[in-house]
Amino acid sequence: MPALILAVACVCFGGSLMAQEDDPRAWLEAMNRAFGDLAYDGTFSYFGGNDLASLRVVHKVVDGQQRERLVHLNGAPREIVRYGEEVACIVMPGDALLELEASIPAGPFARAFVRGFERIDSYYALAFAGDDRIAGRPAVRIDVTPVDADRYGYRLWLDRENRMLLRSELIDQRGRRLEIFQFSRIVYGDAVDATLLERNENAQAMVSHMTLGTPAQALGSVDVPWRAAWLPAGFHMSAADLRRLPSQLKAVHTLVYTDGIAAFSVFIEAMPEAGAGAMYSRVGATVSVNRRLRGSDGVEHLVTLVGELPDDTAKRILANVQPAS
Secondary structure, three states: OHHHHHHHHHHHHHHHHHHHHOOHHHHHHHHHHHHHHOOEEEEEEEEEOOEEEEEEEEEEEEOOEEEEEEEEOOOOOEEEEEEOOEEEEEEOOOOOHHHHHHHOOOOHHHHHHOOOOOOOOOOEEEEEEEEEEEOOEEEEEEEEEEOOOOOOEEEEEEEOOOOOEEEEEEEOOOOOEEEEEEEEEEEEHHHOOHHHHOOOOOOOOEEEEEEOOOHHHHHHOOOOOEEEOOOOOOOEEEEEEEEEOOOOOOEEEEEEEEOOOOEEEEEEEEOOOOOOOOOEEEEOOEEEEEEEEEOOOOOEEEEEEEEEOOHHHHHHHHHOEEEOO
16 A cells, blocks of 8 residues: 555656646746745856846855845946845946946846746747757756737746756847847856855945835835836736936836836936937847827926837837826
8 A cells, every 4th residue: 555655646746747847837937936046156148239248146045035146247347236135236436337226126137037927828938949058057948939029039048957047048020139148157056155145345336225125015115107008918017116316316207017028117207408309229139219208297208118129019108108197
C-alpha cells in the first residue's frame, strides 16, 4: 500500500510538473517570482534606439526586505539603490535621470524587464520557440506575440533552471528589434556578496528619493482630474500621481497605463510660459508625443505621452486625453 501511494503521488506530482513545463504562462509567472525571490549578481547590456548601456545589478532579500543596486558602467555615473519600498537615485548634478523620476512607476530594474502576465491571454499569444544558451546558462525562448497592431511583441530567454530572464527583445510588427536586454554574466545564491548592495558614497553626487507603492495605493492617494477616453483593448490605469519635478516648481499629473506587458505614461502640466511646439520623437521602442489641451478650468495645458507603443496607437490615445469631468 505505501508503495502504491508513493507511485500515485509521483504520477500526480510528475503530471503537474509536466503541465507547468508545457505552459509558457507558468514560465512567465515563475520569471516574475525569480526577479524578486532569487539572489543574483549580473552584468547586462541594454540597447534601445541609438544607445548601448552596460549595467550591473545586484539583488538579494535581506531580513525580509528587497535589496537591489543598479549601477551604470558607462556614461554618466549613476546608481539606483532599493531598500524595501524606498528607492534612491544617485547621480551627478545636471543628470537628466532626475527629470525622469516622475515616470518611474515601479522599481528601476523591474520597470524595464519585469511584466505582469496575469491577464494577457486575450491580447498576446504565448509559445515556446526552442532552446538556447545565454551568459553560459541553458535557456528556453518564449515568444509573446500581440494579436493586434496596438502593441509590440517580445522574445524572452529564461534560465532553464530557475526561470530568471536572461535576454529579452522587444519587436515591432515587422519583426524588427527595437530594444534588446541581455546578461553577459550572472551568478546566483551564496555567490552574491551582500556588501555590493551598499551605494557608492560621492560627496558631489545628488540623491533623489522616492517611495514605491502598489497600484491600488497609488490610485487611491490622489484625485485624478484627467482620463484617456480611448485605450486599446486590455489597457487600464495602474497608477496616478501628482508630483513636482526636482528642477521645477510646477506640478505634473502622471497617469500610468498597462496591459500587463506594455506600458505608457501620460504627463499633464500647465503650459510653459514660453509655450511649446508639437513634438514627436522615438528612441527604440519608446515614443514621445505631445499636444495642447484646455482644461475644464479654461487653463491651457501641455499633455505628453511616453511609452512602448506604435506611433498610430500613441497618437490616438493622446488625442483622446481629456478632463475627467
